Structure formats: structure tokens, C-alpha cells
Amino acid sequence: MTSDLNRSDAVREAATAAVPSALADLGSLVRIPSIAFPGFDPAQVQRSAEAVKALAEATGVFDSVRIADAEIPDAGERGMPAVLATRAARNGRPTILLYAHHDVQPVGDESLWESPPFEPTVRDGRLYGRGAADDKAGVMAHIGALRAFTEAVGADFDLGVALFIEGEEEAGSRSFAQFLSDHADALRADVIVVADSGNWDSKTPALTVSLRGNTRFTLRVRTLEHASHSGMFGGAVPDAMMATVTLLSTLWDESGAVAVEGLTERDAATPEYSEETLRDEAGLPAGVSPTGTGTILSRIWNKPSITVTGIDAPSVANASNTLSPEVSVVISARVAPGQDAHDAYAAIEAHLRAHAPFGAELEFSHQDYGNPFLVDTSGWAVADARDALGAAYGVEPVDMGVGGSIPFIADLVREFPGAQILVTGVEDPHARAHSPNESLHLDTFRNALVAEALLLERLDGRTV
Numbered sequence: 001m002t003s004d005l006n007r008s009d010a011v012r013e014a015a016t017a018a019v020p021s022a023l024a025d026l027g028s029l030v031r032i033p034s035i036a037f038p039g040f041d042p043a044q045v046q047r048s049a050e051a052v053k054a055l056a057e058a059t060g061v062f063d064s065v066r067i068a069d070a071e072i073p074d075a076g077e078r079g080m081p082a083v084l085a086t087r088a089a090r091n092g093r094p095t096i097l098l099y100a101h102h103d104v105q106p107v108g109d110e111s112l113w114e115s116p117p118f119e120p121t122v123r124d125g126r127l128y129g130r131g132a133a134d135d136k137a138g139v140m141a142h143i144g145a146l147r148a149f150t151e152a153v154g155a156d157f158d159l160g161v162a163l164f165i166e167g168e169e170e171a172g173s174r175s176f177a178q179f180l181s182d183h184a185d186a187l188r189a190d191v192i193v194v195a196d197s198g199n200w201d202s203k204t205p206a207l208t209v210s211l212r213g214n215t216r217f218t219l220r221v222r223t224l225e226h227a228s229h230s231g232m233f234g235g236a237v238p239d240a241m242m243a244t245v246t247l248l249s250t251l252w253d254e255s256g257a258v259a260v261e262g263l264t265e266r267d268a269a270t271p272e273y274s275e276e277t278l279r280d281e282a283g284l285p286a287g288v289s290p291t292g293t294g295t296i297l298s299r300i301w302n303k304p305s306i307t308v309t310g311i312d313a314p315s316v317a318n319a320s321n322t323l324s325p326e327v328s329v330v331i332s333a334r335v336a337p338g339q340d341a342h343d344a345y346a347a348i349e350a351h352l353r354a355h356a357p358f359g360a361e362l363e364f365s366h367q368d369y370g371n372p373f374l375v376d377t378s379g380w381a382v383a384d385a386r387d388a389l390g391a392a393y394g395v396e397p398v399d400m401g402v403g404g405s406i407p408f409i410a411d412l413v414r415e416f417p418g419a420q421i422l423v424t425g426v427e428d429p430h431a432r433a434h435s436p437n438e439s440l441h442l443d444t445f446r447n448a449l450v451a452e453a454l455l456l457e458r459l460d461g462r463t464v
């Protein structure tokens, strides 16, 4: 027992000491604009994969480190490069799979960034940059924890480790399921750590135990065969904008809650979370009211939501007095835990068809689905993870739901039904992942790295 305590202290000490170099390497990764979306330079994603591969090799813990990809089903093209590294378990010890992704979201309107998105910049205890949190910090938490664990116990440990750093998570993980089946032997593990979520706040760690799913699609609304002068026929025929606005407004009730029959919600208790915290974390001004009903966290974790995320229509600069014949919108919906994403999509499509005003012609395309997920929290890996988080942060972890989606977790469970899944992360509520001024809270990163190193230490003491 004494020696175990000493070992755990040594790991903690090495992990704390590993933080500055992990942050320096994180800065180098942030400088690479690894956006895997169509229309961006794929060479940057390759560069970023090579940088991660070099970091994995330098840990000295893996038997094999390579860059790998997989075919995108029905697309006739390969997915983006991932990094895959493996080390076999010995003496009956478990294997842990460490997942993160090295691709990032596009930067959006660059003028909204207070410092350049690919120039890592520290301000007020946070590291700013695209990918500084989501999810290059997840990559460096894994690498830093492996470095620290090796530093403390030597490279000769028994724990099996697989490292899988995906290159297309933000772009929809299109080859993910294929990748899992192509590389199943390398990826098979007893415990899977998905380091791509967040924490309760900057001081309190969390295990993410429920995730909403999502469905997204493009809707084209057509009401006229061609455009006309709005003074000629306005008032007698519907223009597509009027039909679209009328139709979209039926998606929500007066409280702003989703009003689509067939979308389900999950009945589960949620922790206390005040409107004041919501205002602070979401940037909701005093005069604007929140939407929905029920506890605030039930609205975000357990109920569906619908957002119009894009619209193709004449721009303000090009606005002329014209009746638009057609308008296209992108609708993105979050699906409550417990509902299949395809069923949720079917309910929304049926709702829109039933409410199309004036017989407007609707066309649906580019459907995309991700299933929600509930984590089984009964296994020993969850107990070890809670221990490690509590020890690293000095605060007991919270079981958290998140309103976002990590659809590939359903793929992981399908491919590896016996594995215990731990959804962890380096983000805090102010990280602004996907938005301008994304940032990493430096204390949270340190605690996350220490917690992961302590988790490795605990799992290395388990037999399976």
C-alpha cells in the first residue's frame, strides 16, 4: 500500500512538472490550421497528423506509431489522416484507448478574434487560439499524461495503451465507422477515454454521462417559378422568404421550446444551475429572456432543440424589391437522449411538410445523423476515473450531461461493446469551442493532465 501511495505521488509530481512542455507543444499544434472541411487545404491536416505522430513517437511508450486513414463509405475517397499508436498490455493488465482529434473548426469571421486564431496567445490564465481547447488540448492531455506516467514509473509498465487521434471529427467523422472496423485489432481496449468534452466549471471536474444526438439537413422552400417585381405581384402570391419565415416559426412555441410532435425528451434529474450562471456563460443580456421550460439544464441536456444555422437568400447589400422564388436553409437539431436520430429527423420532416404554407414546395437534402448517448457508469473504470479526477482537482467530480453531440461514441460502442467508456475533457464553460476567441483555461488543463496520469496509474494496477 505504501509503495502504491508513493507511486501515485510520484505520478502526480511528474504530471505537474509535465504541464509547461505540454503547453509549449500545444502552442505548436495550434499554429497548424488543420481544418478538415471541404475547401480548406488538406495538406495542413496532414502536417498536423505528422506533428502528432512525432509527439506520440517521442513518448517512447508505443510499439508502433503510424498515420492511417479509411475509405469514406459511398464517397469513393479516403478520410482524413489519423494517428494510431499501440502498445500491447502485459501480465493481465487492461488496455486503455486514448481518443482525441487534431482537426479544428474553421475560424469564422476573423475580425471577431481578439488575437489571431492560429497564433497561440496567453491572456488572463487562458490560452487563446483555434483548437487550443477543442481538441488539441485533449491531444496534449493524453501525450502529457503518458510522458508523466513514464517519467514516474519507467517505460517498462504493463498497461496496454492505444492512442487514436482523429483528423476529421469537426468535419463529421465520415470515415470513422470504417476506420474502427479496418483497425479494430489496434483499437480494441478495455477502457476508452474520449477527451473531447468539458467540465462543470473551471474548478470542478466532470465525467460526461449523457450526450444529445443531432440531425442536420438542408431545406429548400420554393413558391414561384421565377422572381418578380415585388410591387407587381406582392400581396397576391407568396414569396419564398415569406413562406420560409412562416414555416420556420411553427418549429417553436411561444416559450421558444421545440413544438414538433414526435420529438421526445428524457425524464432525469439535473443539478442546480441558475439563470444568472446561464446569462454569464452564454452571454445572454439582461433584457433578453431564456427560452424553453423546465429546469435550465433539462432544456440543454434532456430535451430537443432546433436551430436554423444558415440561410441562402439575397444578402442585405443585394436586396432589391423582388419576390424571391426560393430560399434554402440549414436546420440543425439536437436530439434528446433516448431517441434515435433518424426518428427525430423523420418527426421534423413530417412537421415541416404538414405545416408548409400555401402549398410551398419543400425539398429536403444533405441529411446527417448522430445518435445520443448515455454512459454506463457502473464499471470499475468509472470509479477509477472519479477517484483520479477528485484527486487531481481537489474537488469531487460531477456527473454531467451535455447538450452537444459526439456521434461517434455510438460507433465505438457498436464496434467494442465490452469496453467501458469515459467521456472527459479539458474544456470549461468559457472555452467557446467552435466560436471566435476559443480558449483553454490553463488550470483546468493542468488538472486534466494530472487526472489522466493518475488514471493511467490506477488502471496499471488493475487486472482484467
Ligand SMILES: [Zn+2]
Residues within 6 Å of the ligand: 101, 134, 135, 169, 196
Ligand atoms: Zn471536439
